[in-house]
Amino acid sequence: MRRKGKFKKIQAIPDYKYDRKDVGRFVNYLMRDGKKAVAEKVFYHALEEVERVIKSDPVKVFENALANASPMVEVASRRVGGANYQIPVEVRPERKFFLASYWIIKVAKSKKGKPMHKKLAEELIAASKNEGEAIKKKQDTHRIAEANRAFASFAR
Numbered sequence: 100m101r102r103k104g105k106f107k108k109i110q111a112i113p114d115y116k117y118d119r120k121d122v123g124r125f126v127n128y129l130m131r132d133g134k135k136a137v138a139e140k141v142f143y144h145a146l147e148e149v150e151r152v153i154k155s156d157p158v159k160v161f162e163n164a165l166a167n168a169s170p171m172v173e174v175a176s177r178r179v180g181g182a183n184y185q186i187p188v189e190v191r192p193e194r195k196f197f198l199a200s201y202w203i204i205k206v207a208k209s210k211k212g213k214p215m216h217k218k219l220a221e222e223l224i225a226a227s228k229n230e231g232e233a234i235k236k237k238q239d240t241h242r243i244a245e246a247n248r249a250f251a252s253f254a255r
Contacts (some may be wrong), residue, residue, distance in 0.1 A: 102176035103135075116124060117158055121165070121196065128200045131217075141216045148220035164226035168233040172244040179253050186254050187244035199241075204231040 111120040111127075122142070130138035133143035153160065174185040190198065203226055207218040225231030 119158070122158070122161070124196065125161075125165075125200050128197070129204055135214055141219065144214075144216035145219040145223065148217055149183075149203050149223055152204040152220065153224060160227045161223055162205065164223045164233075165196065165199045167229050168202055168226045169195040169235055170198055170237045170240045173198075173240050173246055174244050177253055184253055185243065185252040188254060193204065199233070199237075202236045203241075206232040206236075 111124045113120050114122040116122075116139075126135065126138050128140050129142055146161065149157040151162050166250055170190050172187050173190050175186050178185045203220070203222050207215065207220045207222045209232075210218045210221075213221075222231055222233060226233050
């Protein structure tokens, strides 16, 4: 069989309000059932809430939250000689962004009793201060990678 050539990475479309690709990607991750307008409304209300609560640039808080929640290493499963090993691997930049976004959104969705934009705002603020569940998830990922450092020699 012949390969069909290189995969062309789809470029993210910037959001309409801040004209930033990272915000556009985050909104896409937040979106459910193709309802982008709803996801944008939730995200922009969350940034307004962030600005109201901590009185600083909400986009900087968003950037800081993603940077703090981004993991440096994670583990990948690899079969060697009949046994599966968890091998620590460095995380690619696109995946760092995805994991940080995914964890922040997942934590916000798991909270109960408040509108989504308030839950998202709380998690963004917590992550920007190096606190919260998304940061805990990052630390757990790092801890697992550190525990499996002995298997780093199996990496490709």
